[in-house]
Amino acid sequence: MRGLTGLGLSVLLPLWTGTALALPSDFVNTLRGSNSSGGYSRGNTFPATAVPFGFNFWTPMTDANSKSWIYDFNRSAIQAFTISHMPSPWMSDRQTFQVMPQSGSVTVDRATRGAAFSHANETARAHSYSVKFNNGIQTEIAPTDHAASWRFTFPGTSSYLLFDTVDGVNGSITLDKANGVVSGYTDHATGWGPAPRMYFYAKFSKAIAESANVTGQRAVTSWVRFSTTAGEKVTMSIATSFISVAQAQSNLSQEIGTKSFDTVKQEAQDAWNALLGKIEVEGATDDQKTILYSNMYRSFLYPNSAWENVNGTPTYASPYASGHPLKTGKVYVNNGFWDTYRTTWPLYALLIPTRTGEMLDGFVNGYKDGGWVTRWSAPGYANIMVGTNSDVIFADAYLKGVRNFDVSAAYDSMLRNAMSYSSDPARGRKGMNRSIFLGYTPQDVVGESTSWSLEGYLNDFGIAQLAQALGRTEDAQYFLNRSLNYVNIFSSSVGFFRGKNSNGSWRTSDADFKANRWGCEYTEGNAWHYSVLAPQDGQGLANLYFGKSGLANKLDALFAAPRDYDVGCYGGVIHEMVEAYDVNMGQYAHSNQPVHHTLYMYSYAGTPWRIQQRVRDVINTGYQSGLGNGYGYLGDEDNGEMSAWYLFSAMGFYPVSMGRPEYAIGAPYFTKMTVHLENGKDLVINAPNVSNTNRYIQSVALNGQAYTRNYLPHSALVNGAILDFNMGSAATVWGSGSADVPVSITTGTAVPQPLADVAKGGTISASGDNAASGEGTAQGFDDNSLTKWLAFQSTPWIRYQLTGGAKTVKMYTLTSANDFPGRDPKAWTLQASNDGTTWVTLDTRTGQDFPWRYQTRAFTINNATAYSQYRLQINETHGDSITQLAEIELLGK
Structure with a gap:
């Protein structure tokens, strides 16, 4: 047994015998479910490499202009590697940025630049991704929360990284050849929100020999060239932020700094093993372990953190508020x-x-x-x-x-x-x-x-x-x-x-x-x-x-x-x-x-x-x-x-x-x-x-x-x-006794009969009616909160006389109207009668609020008597001389 710690978790991990695979993460196959399309789904997944619940996904793209089906298992060429934030192909991708290694010369056209590969030369794990193209270039990616370490192995002496994104995405890129830095931003592309802008900051292990922006293309389409020897490895460390380029740089410093690619990869693997190792299994084949641990990977991939460490304080650009203001705290998406x-x-x-x-x-x-x-x-x-x-x-x-x-x-x-x-x-x-x-x-x-x-x-x-x-x-x-x-x-x-x-x-x-x-x-x-x-x-x-x-x-x-x-x-x-x-x-x-x-x-x-x-x-x-x-x-x-x-x-x-x-x-x-x-x-x-x-x-x-x-x-x-x-091998009666079944709300054999509004089809009267304006008493009982009863009094009453005899009311509801919170009732009394003369007080409320418009509030009453008439007396509003309610219900049997 060996101990691993990650994500604040510590578990014991087994060394399985009879197999070369020793750790749960080694069984994860992120390609599962990627043989899919909009017409038929075997998962509709893509090979996302990330840390658990991570800020970014890192993935290959067989279609570099797609915002949905970005990786198709049946395609034989990869057109780019991308930062992704896609929760589902049906919801589309957003906040993306692409990188594509090339050798000899730069090719921008997606179909032409696509590099042929074999799945035999592809390793897709939760903690790392690697592929060696038929042209000899190898790309490896190891993630952190907001960043990733990329390692490229080039076969020749003139080696390039092309930067790109999907069509229609606004962005900006700065190629700082002298300092070996690439930085910029891309906008959200699609998704629902819209999402905040994504900033990026990248550094390289080798000096940039040449760089250029490609004219007539997308806003960030550009490239850098390295002078390499055959088989030389070049590392790129890149981080993202939804706050600023400076914060992306900070995220890179916090999470990677001077760490080697292998160290980043090992730490990501440790983080996954800490979670995957929470379940051990015996009596499983290797295929079954692949299913089990790949399913755990998928379970712990979402939801995703969308917050960042800003000078020691969790901070996020809110996707829920206009302008995406910076907020203190943590948010998940x-x-x-x-x-x-x-x-x-x-x-x-x-x-x-x-x-x-x-x-x-x-x-x-x-x-x-x-x-x-x-x-x-x-x-x-x-x-x-x-x-x-x-x-x-x-x-x-x-x-x-x-x-x-x-x-x-x-x-x-x-x-x-x-x-x-x-x-x-x-x-x-x-x-x-x-x-x-x-x-x-x-x-x-x-x-x-x-x-x-x-x-x-x-x-x-x-x-x-x-x-x-x-x-x-x-x-x-x-x-x-x-x-x-x-x-x-x-x-x-x-x-x-x-x-x-x-x-x-x-x-x-x-x-x-x-x-x-x-x-x-x-x-x-x-x-x-x-x-x-x-x-x-x-x-x-x-x-x-x-x-x-x-x-x-x-x-x-x-x-x-x-x-x-x-x-x-x-x-x-x-x-x-x-x-x-x-x-x-x-x-x-x-x-x-x-x-x-x-x-x-x-x-x-x-x-x-x-x-x-x-x-x-x-x-x-x-x-x-x-x-x-x-x-x-x-x-x-x-x-x-x-x-x-x-x-x-x-x-x-x-x-x-x-x-x-x-x-x-x-x-x-x-x-x-x-x-x-x-x-x-x-x-x-x-x-x-x-x-x-x-x-x-x-x-x-x-x-x-x-x-x-x-x-x-x-x-x-x-x-x-x-x-x-x-x-x-034979079914038994275990667990089938009457006392063995799970708990239910209903006991006994009768069909449930929930309380329902008894104020239907009756006669309504009030101390003030505004029927001519379409905001009269009838609108207070029409089962529609988009209408309302409005009374030009601060202390009006409204009475409902039931049809079909007296009924026992156990609860009632009041619903605030569309506007003017000052007109909401603050204090009231509910009364009941069988003759219209003698009234019994069933409930009295004071100091009540309706925080939202069109809000229904429910009130229970200790009542076991059936009455034919019910009267709501408003005793106080929230300051206005007019009273309004969108709806009144009397819930009984």
């Missing part, structure tokens, strides 16, 4: 939370909780700068994907003991996402002017509404969990109730969640409904893919399907269904459809994220043996080593999500219900895995008899004691544990 909330963030919380808190705090800093946490950071706000899944990420981490982030600000960001309307489609949840009050996102207002709804309920559950932990019991009750609203979009007539319009009608008739139709109300999927997306309440979901056996049957039906697809509202085939078809597991499309919890929902059905049956097939078919062909995955490997799914599933458990600190038990893949936890304890997973045949759990022991529950609390693992799995 490059994450699609719709993807990563499912697996990577719970993996970080388990393996590296301290770093998890730092990264989460980096996204909280984004909230402080821009007013919202991004849905998809690339690096700024992107109008893409569904759900504000940072909500459940924050909650899950906190409940698992991560404390080193500003949880108060994080909680505020969650409230803003869940309780306020945003006119900017790139910020917050879409359709919040209606969905809060309807209990679902209406399809005639927002496309992909079913996905928006289901993700919203899941995130509401996360908010409820964190609210309870923080002692915000009123919020907790409200959001827990909202997390049950998934029942509002379940159609029993077709047996699926489906799109509903704002008037309560389904998007399609039952006759026109097709479960395999893609798009429309679903994001990158169809009704099958979203059929069990309510892991926060597995028992309640089961009750929709007529009990646990019905849930098990629904899951079985998903796997048994024909794998055909209807292109639906996409209007044509998209790559996800083809990949889902190729998974060949019915409608279980492991090639994309919406189904990644699906296998583990068998836990709630009391049939965990079905997980054990199927999870091994998914691992065996969905993940390939990629050696020699650039394969790796079926579908996009988004920011480590697909990889982290593998890691959890190989360990034998999975975070099926994010926001709840527990894991559903699946089945271990290897005979032994040892997980070195940050606190120095070990989690040991033994399954000595496991194999493709012996895939079924016969029994489980936790720390030597028989264990029958089919889920594990986080607390049972985080301080170290020994899990012993006795595996066999």
Whole structure:
């Protein structure tokens, strides 16, 4: 055993016997998934060399004018090496700068300058990249956080480095021949934000013999020449900054200075081994180790630091604020939370909780700068994907003991996402002017509404969990109730969640409904893919399907269904459809994220043996080593999500219900895995008899004691544990007892009945009405926060008389209007009556604030009596003589 320290971590690393590969980093193959295109994805990755969560990626380019598919495994020539900040080809690259070594003469044209190579002469690792071209030039790259050491071996006496970038990118370059320095900047190119400008500073180990800018080309196109001997090595040390050239120079001094290429490479390898070595595996082939450690590399590649050490102070150019002002602190970027909330963030919380808190705090800093946490950071706000899944990420981490982030600000960001309307489609949840009050996102207002709804309920559950932990019991009750609203979009007539319009009608008739139709109300999927997306309440979901056996049957039906697809509202085939078809597991499309919890929902059905049956097939078919062909995955490997799914599933458990600190038990893949936890304890997973045949759990022991529950609390693992799995060839009833299933919100067999607004269809009156202006009492109860009730009084009252008899109101909500915060209510009383004469006070509030416009606030009341009339008396505004509210709800049964 040998010890390595990196990233503040210390682990013991094994020296595997029977193989020449001794360290985890030696198994990493960054080419996995690069045999991809926009039409078919085997990962849609590129060979990024970096340190874990690093500031920069360093990569070869087979297409030096691409901002998306920059490296294609099937191409035989490399046109440049580049600094990259690309989180996904679908999000495009930004802040780039290219270098291309040449010999004999300079060639600028990309196709002509492309240097032929063989993958046999290419080594692509996390900590270094090397390729020797057919022309004899070799390029090697070793990274630090903000910098890299490059080593070129030239075959001739006249050797060049060409500097370049993609078309349309503004920039500037200075060639300081006398001091052997190249410096300048490039602008963001693409990406979402826009991103800050990137500055660079480079020095060389050999004097520059000649240099020139190339006229008529891109702004930074230029070259330097070295007088070399055949086989001579020239080193370039280069650093970047989002602050200034001077800071790039400082970053270079801090991270490389006078270090040799080999020293930089070794330090990068040590940093990776410190993380990769947190998982040891026994009973694995070399191919399986390549899959395992390459998946760990992908998991720890994102998100990326975007801060710098400025005179000892963490500082960043904010991608969230106009003009990118300098801020003190740390910020992280490059994450699609719709993807990563499912697996990577719970993996970080388990393996590296301290770093998890730092990264989460980096996204909280984004909230402080821009007013919202991004849905998809690339690096700024992107109008893409569904759900504000940072909500459940924050909650899950906190409940698992991560404390080193500003949880108060994080909680505020969650409230803003869940309780306020945003006119900017790139910020917050879409359709919040209606969905809060309807209990679902209406399809005639927002496309992909079913996905928006289901993700919203899941995130509401996360908010409820964190609210309870923080002692915000009123919020907790409200959001827990909202997390049950998934029942509002379940159609029993077709047996699926489906799109509903704002008037309560389904998007399609039952006759026109097709479960395999893609798009429309679903994001990158169809009704099958979203059929069990309510892991926060597995028992309640089961009750929709007529009990646990019905849930098990629904899951079985998903796997048994024909794998055909209807292109639906996409209007044509998209790559996800083809990949889902190729998974060949019915409608279980492991090639994309919406189904990644699906296998583990068998836990709630009391049939965990079905997980054990199927999870091994998914691992065996969905993940390939990629050696020699650039394969790796079926579908996009988004920011480590697909990889982290593998890691959890190989360990034998999975975070099926994010926001709840527990894991559903699946089945271990290897005979032994040892997980070195940050606190120095070990989690040991033994399954000595496991194999493709012996895939079924016969029994489980936790720390030597028989264990029958089919889920594990986080607390049972985080301080170290020994899990012993006795595996066999036949399915058993282990973990199928009524007391063995994971926790749900719902208990019993009834379908959940969340509180709903009872103020519908009744009679409204007020002390002042402004109906003529379209801002009257009716607008206070129209389920739309873009309208409002406005009263020309500072202490008005508004009364609602219910239809259909008295109802018991348990909560109510008030929503601030679009403007003039001084008109917000500050103090009020809610009263109730059955005769309109005798009024009972149910609730009194004082000193209340609405920090945001269009913000809904919820208030619980201790009331068990049904009333037919409710009256809100405003006692004080925030200083204005006019009162306004966008919406009032009375939540009851």
